[in-house]
Amino acid sequence: MYVHPGVNIVIGNRSPESQGTVYISTKNVVWLSDVDRTKGYSVDYLSLSLHAVSREPEAYSFPCIYTQIEAGDE
Numbered sequence: 598m599y600v601h602p603g604v605n606i607v608i609g610n611r612s613p614e615s616q617g618t619v620y621i622s623t624k625n626v627v628w629l630s631d632v633d634r635t636k637g638y639s640v641d642y643l644s645l646s647l648h649a650v651s652r653e654p655e656a657y658s659f660p661c662i663y664t665q666i667e668a669g670d671e
Contacts, residue, residue, distance in 0.1 A: 598622060602631070606638065607661075640666055 599621040605613045606628050620627040626645060629637035649663045
């Protein structure tokens with residue numbers, strides 16, 4: 598339904614991954630690295646909740662979407 602290239606992803610306190618492309622389907626949000634096409638993440642909508650949209654440079658160096666992912670009992 599939507600494709601957006603040039604997206605960085607940061608998980609937890611890790612350093613940002615190299616740029617990739619976000620794909621939004623009717624069931625999943627998928628991020629695939631533009632550098633290593635074997636590297637990516639996929640989250641179904643039922644596990645994903647939008648927490649905040651941030652444009653505050655003190656919180657993060659560039660505009661971002663902060664989400665929480667329900668990972669079950671893990």
